[in-house]
Amino acid sequence: MKSRENRPYAGYRRLTVGLGVLSFVLLISACSEPTQQYETPKALCGVEVPTDVLDPLLPEGEVVSERSEAASGVKRCYVSVDDKVALSTSIEWYEAETPIAEIASKTIGVDPGDKVTPDKRYSYSGKGGAGLIRCEDSSTIDKDVDGDLYATVRVGGDSVDASVALKMVQAYTTAVPAAGDCEVDL
Template sequence: MLFRVNRKIATACVLVSILVGCSTDSNKKEYASPEALCEVPVDAGVLSKLLPPGEKIAVQERNPTPHRKRCQVNVDGRVALIASQEWWEDGDGIDVVAHAFPQLKSAQLSGDGTSLHTGTGALRKVEACGRAGYSGYTLFTAIQVYARDVDDSVAVKKLIDDYTDGVVASATCR
């Protein structure tokens, strides 16, 4: 009887070992993180912390309206992150704009009142940007993380700062 139990345990251990040995590492990133989000330079190392494991990455620019420019990052065909530039009417405060981003429900406003962030999203008012054709509007940048099991407020803060600096230096603000 004891021999049968030990044999069943040994067989189960062999089967588990085979299954584990044959499985792929689902936590591996087989792609390189981009160094820019739709031509806006960012730190690829910081961006990588906010992206899920997977095989393929694709970056697409989407402009749903003339006042919104979105850069969508897909991993294995699923939306992982969106970086956006959005012109809102002067007078719309960061608290009003934040309602458009579900990732910011629990965000706290920064001391200077120009940004807020969580582990899955950030929003920043771009003070140093005035562009012809957008008189009466204020630019905001946003990061939205859709990847599962990603929640890193330090990386999100670094990415929104990086992305905003890149936008200010781009043609968007010249």
């Protein structure tokens, strides 16, 4: 039988263990809270992209911003989180029938050996990819242009799952015509 002299220490021990467990639970819950304090953009420089497709490609942070540049038939968009480029896209003209692997080879961080979809419209990897843009309204394209319009997506920072990058390349590529970017003078 236990003596009564040890009872105060048993209560103290339970209190100490209880406080330790509570501290651990609070620490774990604080660490697991997402630190993404910005709202995921609904468009990238005017090209609408579903937020559920874009969100997995953007890092945690406080502020998201975008900047676009257009020159010599190329339109670029840079999406930054806390002033660090997290994603970049481009819309640009290439000679007609240029293989998608060649387009990929000209995109920083994308490799000509990347995966290509069976229809050969998209090239992709964990760092991004390229896609052939299909403009429905050919009247918006100058008749003197003998080329194809391509979109590229490049993920900044660490690689992501290639299937996630492919979803982004497909979403961006198919959204370009609706944004009015099927024009010669980007």
